[in-house]
Amino acid sequence: MIPRRALFLAAAALALPACSAAAQPIPSAANQARYANDPWRRLTEDQWRERLSPMAFRVLRQEATERAGTSALNNEHRRGTFLCAGCGLELFRSEWKFDSGTGWPSFFQVIRENVGTKQDLLLFTPRTEYHCARCLGHQGHVFEDGPRPTGLRYCNNGVALRFVPAAA
Numbered sequence: 001m002i003p004r005r006a007l008f009l010a011a012a013a014l015a016l017p018a019c020s021a022a023a024q025p026i027p028s029a030a031n032q033a034r035y036a037n038d039p040w041r042r043l044t045e046d047q048w049r050e051r052l053s054p055m056a057f058r059v060l061r062q063e064a065t066e067r068a069g070t071s072a073l074n075n076e077h078r079r080g081t082f083l084c085a086g087c088g089l090e091l092f093r094s095e096w097k098f099d100s101g102t103g104w105p106s107f108f109q110v111i112r113e114n115v116g117t118k119q120d121l122l123l124f125t126p127r128t129e130y131h132c133a134r135c136l137g138h139q140g141h142v143f144e145d146g147p148r149p150t151g152l153r154y155c156n157n158g159v160a161l162r163f164v165p166a167a168a
């Protein structure tokens, strides 16, 4: 057991002045382990196929990427929360969304305890894939060319998200 204070000091020593806590690695394994026995983990491939649209199934369950510019969420500017379209876990707040010009909904911050990450070697350049920590549905890739304060760009498939407007 490491004393809490020691952990805090270690974290503080690692943080560069320009970086917020958000730029530190996501505790992927711990996040996913929290949902290891969750009912969402027990759905079969066929059950997912029944629940999701064909495109959402391809993205969430097979790591496909939707065509750029096809999601209505690109133009979603209301206050609210973006949830995993698979299981409804909250992933992004509207105030973290920005227009990246890529044609995919983009965010500079994520609800860190609700995602897992892995290295994706599908392209020549390794990319960091991220997914819902509960149902493991693929969301998108995170890049280090985002705006302040995090410098991160979570490039998300719109079909993998569901937007819930804040109560008026």
Ligand SMILES: [Zn+2]
Pocket: 084, 085, 086, 087, 088, 089, 132, 133, 134, 135, 136, 137
């Ligand atoms: Zn999910």
